[in-house]
Amino acid sequence: MKWGAAALLSGNKTVPFFSQSATFAELWPDICQQVDDVIRVGKYSHGHKVAEFEQALADYTGATHVVAVNSGTDALVLALRAAGLAPGDEVIVPAFSFVASASSVVLAGGRPVFADIEPDTYGLDPAAAADAVTSTSGFVMPAHLFCQLADLGGIGALARRHGLTVIEDSAEAIGMRWDGTHAGLVGRAGVLSFFPSKTLGALGDAGALLTHDARVAETAAALRHHGRFGATLNNFPGISNTTTLSGMNSKMDDIQAAVLVAKLTRLEADIKRRALLAQAYRQRLAGIPGVLRLPTVVRRDVPTTDVFYVFVIEVEQRVELIEYLAGEGIGTETYYPVPLHLQPCFAGLGHRPGQFPVAERACRHTLALPLYPDLGLDGVGAVCDAIARFYTGRAA
């Protein structure tokens, strides 16, 4: 069998932005065993493997309820609806994030209201969010981006002051903890994405909702299955398949659950490896002119566990650097080049450039470098040398 990482392993200097071919090659016997189990039982959608993964994820995160679904995006829509979002309710979201942080609000029937971010963490700024509160605000939905949690202390205080429900877009935040509580469980509910490039990536799309709230879990579990309560739900067994709500078909399939059961066993090792690679980046990139900012992990009032999902720096001459690195066989990404308030899909909300300057600046300067367990220290070295050569004419 041939694996896509062959170029990486053969000494070729190409560094793709993302690859987990070596990880999958190593885990293949375990994955085959899990998939075999699915085929033997013969239930391929919300079957026993999904239930097994939900239990394993509940054990890992400490969530009372896990609702496994087909994507992080659908998990956000289900979380908002299950937590009681009424049509037209305002949801305060950051102006800098993946588009699903705001489009999920529209899909759930609400109205996204943007607020600016903190410059160092790229998380929703509680003071900016406070300015965005109106009499129809019902929810606040911070996103935890790149390597750390948004200020859940400040956002929690704001939510208590105004009676807002906190839903966490913790799609990128598996493994991160706020004062010992896993991301997504500080608010009413949160989500995880298992999109292939995420810290725990599947072999396709998948996601989950986490909550301690039994009603939210039960409603979300019904909404993922056409709005049917009972009958088919792993952790809410029942007898009825009456359709009570207009739901979706957002179920996780058992083949993805099989992959995730196998992969979850090495998540902590992967997270440690990511931290090591991030540390190497930090050392090699320090002091290179043109590199404006390295990731700043902010100390909060409570202990936090931070996890490097991606290594995002801020740079000068971003477009030229991206082209130079591409020429050297090094892949990069820009998360996120367009602030959410200026995305065409939200044009109807009537925003203009300059309204959220911190978010807009982040969109102009941030650059994500390759960071994944398969990337060796050699890979980090190759990326840093190329960046140094671009700005100074010499290797790092």
Ligand SMILES: *Cc1c(COP(=O)(O)O)cnc(C)c1O
């Ligand atoms: C990845 C991501 C999502 C969406 O997850 P999918 O599984 O791709 O649907 C939502 N929000 C953020 C912040 C993300 O990074």
